[in-house]
Amino acid sequence: MKISLKNDTITCVDENFTHKTHLPLSTSFKEIEVLKDGRILVCEDYYKFEYHGKSNIYCLNRTLDIDWFLELPNPALEPDDVYVGFNTKGEKVCANSWTCFWVEIDLENGTIKDIAFTK
Numbered sequence: 001m002k003i004s005l006k007n008d009t010i011t012c013v014d015e016n017f018t019h020k021t022h023l024p025l026s027t028s029f030k031e032i033e034v035l036k037d038g039r040i041l042v043c044e045d046y047y048k049f050e051y052h053g054k055s056n057i058y059c060l061n062r063t064l065d066i067d068w069f070l071e072l073p074n075p076a077l078e079p080d081d082v083y084v085g086f087n088t089k090g091e092k093v094c095a096n097s098w099t100c101f102w103v104e105i106d107l108e109n110g111t112i113k114d115i116a117f118t119k
Contacts, residue, residue, distance in 0.1 A: 009023060035059075039107075042058055042060060043085055046082040046084055049082055056082050057070040057095055067110070071103075073099075092104065093107060101116070103116075
């Protein structure tokens with residue numbers, strides 16, 4: 001697997017030796033992390049991110065298909081509340097939103113395990 005933030009591309013070769021490419025859905029890649037199981041956690045730049053009412057943090061499987069989008073912390077504020085980034089520490093992954101919500105991410109399905117307002 002090859003990841004290029006400079007060129008905004010993630011490429012891989014699948015089990016059939018077919019090259020696959022994933023480009024940003026709306027803006028540009030801000031953060032990318034390969035998880036222990038080989039899936040890829042992606043955060044796109046939040047500024048002007050627009051993709052069918054979804055959040056700008058999502059998870060790609062090993063063939064670069066989207067497994068899930070992280071739930072929005074306060075859907076009533078969408079599209080004004082997007083994520084500014086994520087942090088990983090061991091098995092724990094957390095994200096912060098523009099409107100000061102901190103969330104812990106369930107990496108299996110992109111749901112919010114824990115949430116706190118931090119302002």
